Amino acid sequence: xxxxxxxxxxxxxxxxxxxxxxxxxxxxxxxxxxxxxxxxxxxxxxxxxxxxxxxxxxxxxxxxxxxxxxxxxxxxxxxxxxxxxxxxxxxxxxxxxxxxxxxxxxxxxxxxxxxxxxxxxxxxxxxxxxxxxxxxxxxxxxxxxxxxxxxxxxxxxxxxxxxxxxxxxxxxxxxxxxxxxxxxxxxxxxxxxxxxxxxxxxxxxxxxxxxxxxxxxxxxxxxxxxxxxxxxxxxxxxxxxxxxxxxxxxxxxxxxxxxxxxxxxxxxxxxxxxxxxxxxxxxxxxxxxxxxxxxxxxxxxxxxxxxxxxxxxxxxxxxxxxxxxxxxxxxxxxxxxxxxxxxxxxxxxxxxxxxxxxxxxxxxxxxxxxxxxxxxxxxxxxxxxxxxxxxxxxxxxxxxxxxxxxxxxxxxxxxxxxxxxxxxxxxxxxxxxxxxxxxxxxxxxxxxxxxxxxxxxxxxxxxxxxxxxxxxxxxxxxxxxxxxxxxxxxxxxxxxxxxxxxxxxxxxxxxxxxxxxxxxxxxxxxxxxxxxxxxxxxxxxxxxxxxxxxxxxxxxxxxxxxxxxxxxxxxxxxxxxxxxxxxxxxxxxxxxxxxxxxxxxxxxxxxxxxxxxxxxxxxxxxxxxxxxxxxxxxxxxxxxxxxxxxxxxxxxxxxxxxxxxxxxxxxxxxxxxxxxxxxxxxxxxxxxxxxxxxxxxxxxxxxxxxxxxxxxxxxxxxxxxxxxxxxxxxxxxxx
Ligand SMILES: [Zn+2]
Numbered sequence: 001x002x003x004x005x006x007x008x009x010x011x012x013x014x015x016x017x018x019x020x021x022x023x024x025x026x027x028x029x030x031x032x033x034x035x036x037x038x039x040x041x042x043x044x045x046x047x048x049x050x051x052x053x054x055x056x057x058x059x060x061x062x063x064x065x066x067x068x069x070x071x072x073x074x075x076x077x078x079x080x081x082x083x084x085x086x087x088x089x090x091x092x093x094x095x096x097x098x099x100x101x102x103x104x105x106x107x108x109x110x111x112x113x114x115x116x117x118x119x120x121x122x123x124x125x126x127x128x129x130x131x132x133x134x135x136x137x138x139x140x141x142x143x144x145x146x147x148x149x150x151x152x153x154x155x156x157x158x159x160x161x162x163x164x165x166x167x168x169x170x171x172x173x174x175x176x177x178x179x180x181x182x183x184x185x186x187x188x189x190x191x192x193x194x195x196x197x198x199x200x201x202x203x204x205x206x207x208x209x210x211x212x213x214x215x216x217x218x219x220x221x222x223x224x225x226x227x228x229x230x231x232x233x234x235x236x237x238x239x240x241x242x243x244x245x246x247x248x249x250x251x252x253x254x255x256x257x258x259x260x261x262x263x264x265x266x267x268x269x270x271x272x273x274x275x276x277x278x279x280x281x282x283x284x285x286x287x288x289x290x291x292x293x294x295x296x297x298x299x300x301x302x303x304x305x306x307x308x309x310x311x312x313x314x315x316x317x318x319x320x321x322x323x324x325x326x327x328x329x330x331x332x333x334x335x336x337x338x339x340x341x342x343x344x345x346x347x348x349x350x351x352x353x354x355x356x357x358x359x360x361x362x363x364x365x366x367x368x369x370x371x372x373x374x375x376x377x378x379x380x381x382x383x384x385x386x387x388x389x390x391x392x393x394x395x396x397x398x399x400x401x402x403x404x405x406x407x408x409x410x411x412x413x414x415x416x417x418x419x420x421x422x423x424x425x426x427x428x429x430x431x432x433x434x435x436x437x438x439x440x441x442x443x444x445x446x447x448x449x450x451x452x453x454x455x456x457x458x459x460x461x462x463x464x465x466x467x468x469x470x471x472x473x474x475x476x477x478x479x480x481x482x483x484x485x486x487x488x489x490x491x492x493x494x495x496x497x498x499x500x501x502x503x504x505x506x507x508x509x510x511x512x513x514x515x516x517x518x519x520x521x522x523x524x525x526x527x528x529x530x531x532x533x534x535x536x537x538x539x540x541x542x543x544x545x546x547x548x549x550x551x552x553x554x555x556x557x558x559x560x561x562x563x564x565x566x567x568x569x570x571x572x573x574x575x576x577x578x579x580x581x582x583x584x585x586x587x588x589x590x591x592x593x594x595x596x597x598x599x600x601x602x603x604x605x606x607x608x609x610x611x612x613x614x615x616x617x618x619x620x621x622x623x624x625x626x627x628x629x630x631x632x633x634x635x636x637x638x639x640x641x642x643x644x645x646x647x648x649x650x651x652x653x654x655x656x657x658x659x660x661x662x663x664x665x666x667x668x669x670x671x672x673x674x675x676x677x678x679x680x681x682x683x684x685x686x687x688x689x690x691x692x693x694x695x696x697x698x699x700x701x702x703x704x705x706x707x708x709x710x711x712x713x714x715x716x717x718x719x720x721x722x723x724x725x726x727x728x729x730x731x732x733x734x735x
Contacts (some may be wrong), residue, residue, distance in 0.1 A: 037218045037366075038185060038266040040321055040599060044222040045069035046166055046195075048105060048143055050079055051227035057093040057240050058228050061247050063098065067257035070101040072143040072166075073127060076109025077232060085232040091630070093134040101259035102131060103141035104162070111148045124160045140164065141260040143224075147175065147195070151276055154191045163269065164260045165191040166222060168198055172283045178203065181283055182214035183222050186373040187267045189276035193260070196221040199246075201237045208246045212255065217325045220266065270504065272403045282377050295364060295378035297436065306341055306441055312363045313338065314348040316386065316497075317394055326365025352390075358388040359465040361439040361447060367400035368398040370496040370504070376420030382437040383419040385447055385463055386497075387470050388528075395498040397527060400716060401461045401472055401491050408486030416457065427454060439463075455480040493518075493529055501527060511537040625665075631707055632665045638703040645699055668721075697733045701725070 047054045050073050062069055071092070080088045096102050107126035110116050128138050129709070140163040144153075147168025157165055169180025178198040188194060197203075197211025212615040215221035226236035229244045250257055273279070286293045299305035305327075312318035312326060323334050336343070351358060362384035367373055383403065386396040405417040414426045417434075427434060432454050439447040450460035456479035464471045474491070478484050493516070495501040501508070510517045516537035517528040622628055634655070640649045649657065704725060708718045 013626075018734075036265065037319075037321075038220050039256070040216040041253070042215050042266075043212050043250060043255045043257050044183075044220060044260055044263065045131075046072060046103070046143060046222065046256055046260060048074075049074045049077070049109070049233065050074055050087050050092065051230055051232070052083075052085050052087055052091075053227045053229055053240070054224045055087050055095065059095065059098065059100075060216070060227075061244060062100070065247055065251045065257070067247065067250070068100065068259040068262060069257070070103045070141055070260040071095055072103040072105035072141075072491045073131075073139075074105035074109040074145065075107050075127070076105075076145070077723070082232070085227075087132060089134045093136055096134075096136045101141060102139055103143060103144050103260060104128065104139040106145050109145040111146045112144050112150060112153045113148060114150050114152065117150065117152055117156065120156050121160060124157070124162070128160075141166070142191075144168070147198075149192065154189070154276060157191055163190060164263055164267075166193045166195060166224070166260060168195045168224065172280060172287060178207070180211070182219035183263075184279060185221050186268065186271075186367065187273060187279035187377065189273050190263070190267050190269065191272075192276050192280070193222055193263070195224040196256070197238070198224040199226070199238045201234065201239070203238070205245055205249065209249065212250065215255070217321050220263070222260070227248070235255055268370070273373065274375070279377060280376070284731075285601065290495055293327075294328060294376070296324075296326055297364060297381065297438075298328045301306070305337055306343075308363055309334075309337055309341065309343045311360050312365070313343045313345065313356070315360055315388060315452050316366070316396065317345065317361060318363070318366060322365045340519070341424075348476070354474045356445065356465045359445055359447060359463055359470055359472055360386050360388070361441070362386050362398050368494045368496060370494075370502060370533050379420045381432050382439060382449060382451075383461070385439065387465075389498070395500070397498055397501075398494040399463075399470075399472070399491070399529075400494065401463070401474055402459070402489045403492045404490040405459065405476070405565070406486070406490075407457075407484045409480075409482045409484060413486065416453065417451070417459065424470075430454075452479075455482070468569070475477055492531070493527065500528075501502060506539050509539040511539055622713065622721075627711070628668050631711055631713075632661055632668060634710060635707045636661050636664065638707060639700070642699060642703065644734045645696060645703075692733050694733050 045067060047058060047069060050071070058069075061634070073092055077086070092102060102664060104124050104127045106112075106120070106123040108122050108123060110119060112120060124142070131138060138161060140161060142162045142165040144165065144167050147170060149165075149167050154165075169178065171469065172181055172194070173179040175198075178200040180195040180197060182196050183193050196214050197208065199208070211223060212221045225238055225243070226233055228238045228240055230237035243336055276371050282293065299308050308327065309323065312323050318326065320331065320334050320338075323329070323338075324331065327334070362368060362381050363383075364379070364381035367376070368379065368384065369376055384398050384400050388396045396616055400419050402417065403419050404415065407414055407416050415423055415427055418425050434451070434453070437451055439449050441447060445465045447463040450458060452458040457476065458479060459474065459476040461475075462473045472491075474489060476489075495518060501518050503521065507520070508519050516539065517526055518539070519526050520636075574694070581584070610622060622631075639645050640657070701722065704722060705718070708721060713721070
């Protein structure tokens with residue numbers, strides 16, 4: 001059975017993000033232990049190949065400046081016999097005693113290639129054994145000899161207790177230049193840490209400065225040196241006076257100089273990138289296209305600059321480095337602007353306790369994800385907004401609406417839109433780029449956005465903050481010449497910035513379409529998302545909850561279709577909170593704030609079930625399911641018997657009527673806040689093309705009134721039911 005709709009029909013998907021504030025007494029959970037973003041000017045010094053001058057020249061200079069460093073030890077070359085050019089193990093042990101890190105560089109300086117893989121373990125263990133003999137702890141850092149690596153080495157190194165492995169500047173940069181990339185924690189695999197600069201004899205101080213100045217905006221510059229001087233390997237030699245000048249530069253300019261092992265502060269070891277080559281490929285693509293990899297949006301004018309600075313500092317708590325990442329402004333520009341308007345954490349205007357939830361566009365810059373960062377190397381900010389819960393000033397949830405849209409066009413599944421980068425979209429494949437957009441900001445905190453894709457398919461989202469819930473509507477219009485089918489939209493809530501919710505587990509989540517919910521560590525608070533037409537709800541261990549909604553085909557414009565007839569006056573509802581209406585009816589707010597949530601064991605499947613219960617719902621006040629079923633029964637009889645409205649049911653069999661009655665019951669229960677949710681189609685889709693007139697509507701409302709009166713429903717409840725039904729009128733009645 002195919003549904004076809006007129007070209008103006010919207011695929012309208014609704015959702016609500018509920019912030020259930022179940023106040024506990026003095027509940028404060030500890031912030032999750034997470035690595036902090038690296039400040040600017042963090043530099044890692046590494047010295048390869050056990051060169052004698054590491055002990056004689058480098059050691060005293062580093063000690064003078066109080067710098068940390070890692071010495072990568074190999075017994076390769078003529079280490080065994082040539083004690084003029086290579087250190088003794090006693091000297092190596094002394095470096096350890098001085099507080100420097102000793103790393104593993106394989107016994108024979110063996111290149112980590114596919115052919116050599118079976119020898120890697122033995123090579124690493126041999127150096128480990130020598131360390132043990134000389135009272136040096138087992139190395140946790142490794143450097144690839146000759147800077148060559150293969151991905152198959154990663155599990156072997158991990159098994160051997162290696163936590164960090166440094167590579168060279170290749171494959172992004174040619175070995176010859178000694179150039180490289182800054183290490184980007186979260187994007188670069190900790191076993192493939194790139195070298196920012198590999199010192200060469202012809203380097204000037206400017207080359208050195210170029211490498212270390214990459215240590216900003218969360219990136220860390222890892223430097224690679226060989227001998228100072230290096231008589232045995234002249235192609236990687238550094239003159240002592242040159243080295244002294246480099247180190248002086250670091251000291252004078254307040255660089256924080258650490259060893260490789262100290263990177264643990266900036267790395268979430270539990271969440272290495274799934275694709276170790278992800279960021280490497282991204283750099284290669286950027287280099288090939290001569291474009292930058294930054295992802296900032298420069299504010300258009302002073303007014304915008306001020307708006308975004310307030311957003312970033314007061315609400316998202318961004319540091320100046322994060323502001324620079326989001327705006328592309330210089331340190332000086334950011335500093336001056338913050339000063340001009342006195343924007344500091346301390347000058348943040350307080351939020352009124354009774355104000356609606358605060359919803360703001362997400363500024364970008366700081367990555368909203370935990371883990372799998374390489375799946376969203378440059379996340380697009382225009383589909384993202386943050387919801388700030390009432391219980392804290394620092395926490396927020398980032399919602400991506402939509403994160404992705406898939407459709408089938410001419411029997412082919414296409415990724416029509418993706419808010420990030422790791423899968424090529426239809427447009428990427430065609431070489432078309434989508435211009436950056438921004439949320440339109442409404443006066444009452446609403447946000448809206450609309451994007452028209454190159455094939456004239458348009459989609460958008462509208463966000464409206466409510467007291468305890470955020471109402472979201474996504475729509476899609478087909479202006480293309482193709483029938484769109486198999487539509488699937490994925491939306492996500494990212495929990496990273498709300499540590500009480502960000503545990504990497506599914507234990508704190510309930511995934512029961514249409515709900516994807518997550519509870520706080522103390523179990524007293526919930527964030528619940530629910531979407532209409534929800535097909536799937538899932539969680540990603542990396543603190544995201546996602547939902548996918550599915551929709552019926554949308555006809556191409558010239559095919560003005562008829563419409564499958566459903567039961568009139570239905571509307572997709574999301575939860576029992578009456579929140580599907582474009583304006584939540586009176587009482588919805590109350591219902592939410594009085595809600596309680598509990599998990600129950602579902603006997604049949606053994607799974608957990610989410611019960612959202614409220615003592616104050618209209619559902620409860622109407623008398624629950626049985627009462628509503630009786631009301632529906634009564635109403636259907638009136639409608640089918642009506643001289644004017646009866647035409648809608650004339651050709652329906654008993655089965656059809658039964659189904660419609662059940663849908664009506666579900667609809668009424670759901671919209672009155674009952675524990676059922678409506679699984680029928682969207683109101684406007686259901687009724688488009690039926691020719692329901694304003695007069696039909698008037699008669700219908702008359703029957704609703706009569707039914708409610710027959711059941712002696714009290715005036716307040718009666719007006720709530722009618723008030724809610726009236727909100728659906730615009731989508732049902734055709735002019
Ligand atoms: Zn080496």
